[in-house]
Amino acid sequence: MALPIRESGILSVADGIARVLGLLFLARFVLEMGLGESAAFRIVLPMIGVAASFGSIGVPQALTRLFASGSGSWRTAVWATLLAMLVSVAGLATLSTLASLRGGPAHEIAKLCITATPLLLLTCWTGSLRGILFGLGSTYAPALAQVLEIGTRLWVLTTIWPLVKSDLPASGSQVGLYILTTGELATAVFLSLVLGSVLRKRRLTPPLTTHTLPTVLRMACAPAGQALLASLGYALELPLAEAWLSQTLDHEAARNLIANYSAIALPLLCAPMVFTDGLATALLPSASAQQSRTALQLRRVIAAVALLALPVTAALLVLAPQLTSWFGSGAAAGLLLALAPLTLPFYLQAPLSSLLQASGYSRALLIAGLCGDAVRIGTLYLAIHTLQFTRFALPLACAAAVCVQTAILLRLALNLTREATIPWRTLLHAGSSTLPLMAILISGLHAPADLSLQAHPLAWSLLAATVTLLHLRLAGVVPPLPHLLHRLTEKEHL
Template identity: 50%
Template structure:
């Protein structure tokens, strides 16, 4: 039997990710405002190194544990195998060792302008507890998602960012720059948030395991299986980080030769700082779909051997269409206004050129989760490597041979997104016949056109009632209009809405009253 689309789980994870990002922006704004842009530069330099060092413990291992726990514990209340718990904690230890090794190698290879060697070593020592905690909390999240717990990892994410912000507000007066570096203050606040989140997740996991019980099994510890499934997502993340790390310096060098230093810096700022983050903002929804589908598809594969795979694939493609197509329409209409908020009106053209690639970009995370559930983790690595190679090759061709400007970024980005998503779909075809939900695409285009029309009215409305004056109200109206059109077309059903948090309570109440 095919399980329903995980609407509740997807919405919970997406909402927590959205709120966490907003709180994270507030944290960074407060951090820079209190300590200054120059003083916070060291913290910005160190953050990418911490992220790369913990890729195994925060990305690869949690996803592997989610798959294993979902496959082994198929029913609610079923005991947890002792061997799986043992392998999870051994894997966490390996991830912590990997993080410490990576941070040591990166610190030896990195060129840190403006930071003395002794100061940088001190910062790394301060970051060691944070590295270890990130590996532990990552494993706890993965295990809880595999056991079917969605609220606790989502709530822990909010707790983590909230504690960071509270620590910055209340501890900063006692940690002045004279007593501690700005980067140390930032690391300490991150560590406080990670510690509280880890304590909460550990308590929830202990209660869940205590309620289910632990069964002694004769299966030896599957540490090798855990690590084998972890390395592919870790490798994909590292390759993606390396690809983007090479992309901007390469583009800057080639653009400087043809357009000059100032123009090159301007174009890269439009692309990397404004247009790309705006285009990726709705991906919190598709990332929630991907995270929610991983344990569900893994459990169903263990139970049915993949017979439900075609249904999941079609549902995912349809759900992403209903998000990506209206988002593309909104980006095309609002590009000048959104770029104006950043005081960079030239970036509007960059966003207009990137917007058509939203659908293949948004599909990547959900399709990757299905491949992981089928045991094809290495496919993610191959697709990511191919996408990075295409993007770097197109940058060399666009800026080196054709001397393109903004269109060069759009060509490289679109080619990479199409090739990577196409590779994922081609790998998925071996499990089922790929059928495109054309009806859903047609209805999504209708919803996008209606939302675009409403937003155009909002842009030309009298000033007190225009989109510029009331962006949240008009944005919510456009979203509700899209939802109503999709509901009228029966792409979104009342049964689907009844599984949403809070909204589902309203639907249940109305159904009981006979409304």
């Protein structure tokens, strides 16, 4: 079975467009509302994300697995969605109470939580719709819905808000939640219409299934728990790092170091993950439908990720000073150089998690995430207090956590089959492709000023990418361009 190239390509493009629109929305939002002035909004937004994780991550992934394997039940899907809504609202109420007890503005937080309730309910509903559509084999609709959601928010903010802001007695934080809700509402309407159309075309009747609501909820707990653990790990890492680094550095230096790591180096490392995240999303229904081909799937996943990750590592090693200087902080270059070798294990995590989840190893993801978080915090403490690696403590902690978590996931994935699944030939050619890539980028850096990479970054990047792809094509590890284009543009069958 071939990898879902078309599906992962569609999802990656949609995710990239949505991220760009999201940045535009955020910039305009802060400009219009002065959101940085509202401490209550900064408290309630993470609470919404945590409260909605069961309905936006856990239940949708469980429904994807069930419908992809042909055992999905509409009645169970509806009840699971309703229960996810109840859990999300109860979770938000609990978190808002805790925030108020910790000294937050209780009245403001309560108002924002009430305002956010429709957003939570719609998030659970659209999450289930996405999960069902993915399970039924639809990719275009969920991908388009992602762009539609952000586009609707941006349109409301730039077109509708100026017309009503003088007549709407609400704080900027409440208006922000209203705008988020309109985007989610547009997505819910669109996905509902698409699902209805798909069901009419296929003339489906509600399938008989042995899966009950407890089964769906049990399948949903692991991915939701993994997301919560990841959020908790990162939420603990930066405050602890600031407290511990301030004991050896002055407070301002510690804050600058953390800002360079979390706002520049780590996002640059994660930027290409838009492709592996798309692959992981597309793999879940594909792998759930064809669990007997796990060995071939695993081999191709490792190969595909290596073909992306190793050239990215080479590019980051050469371009780290230039990339970080574009963000106005050349001091982050050292951190990015330290993180660059992590691309392969880091980028493997999401696709491996999808394969394991499709094979029924959902609870193992929780163990891997918990071990990764424990190693992250432990390594951070040792690096600062014992090894005295203050300036590179954060990259070292990240490296330890990534390697441990990926090693657990890979070991579990290899246990699914007795066949040889490591594509050593592809790994070798992916590594050798970094040599011409680095040679071209270094040449661009040392070219005359008017022809240099700094003056023409897009042209030099396209040249480096073209030569790298040509090298891989001649090595026979990537398909011919016409075949690849055919795979990307083939019609979706529903």
